[in-house]
Amino acid sequence: MDLPITPELKEEVARFRLAFCCEHCLHFADEPGACDLLYPVAPHRRAAFERPPPGARLVFCKMFEAR
Numbered sequence: 001m002d003l004p005i006t007p008e009l010k011e012e013v014a015r016f017r018l019a020f021c022c023e024h025c026l027h028f029a030d031e032p033g034a035c036d037l038l039y040p041v042a043p044h045r046r047a048a049f050e051r052p053p054p055g056a057r058l059v060f061c062k063m064f065e066a067r
């Protein structure tokens, strides 16, 4: 599932403290910044949401598990 990254979405993420990025996932190892399930992390990293390139969409990972 993916969503357009809009100011409203960012406001809701902040207001409800939504966790969905690799940095909040049980499968993410801070060092070396990789997924223990070997999924590509770039689309799901916090930076991809906070500083998206123009037209980027928020891509949710179906394997996300909150820490």
Ligand code: SF4
Binding pocket: 020, 021, 022, 025, 026, 027, 028, 029, 034, 035, 036, 037, 039, 040, 041, 044, 061, 062, 063, 064, 065
């Ligand atoms: S399972 Fe998905 S959200 Fe979790 S670390 Fe891997 S790629 Fe990121």
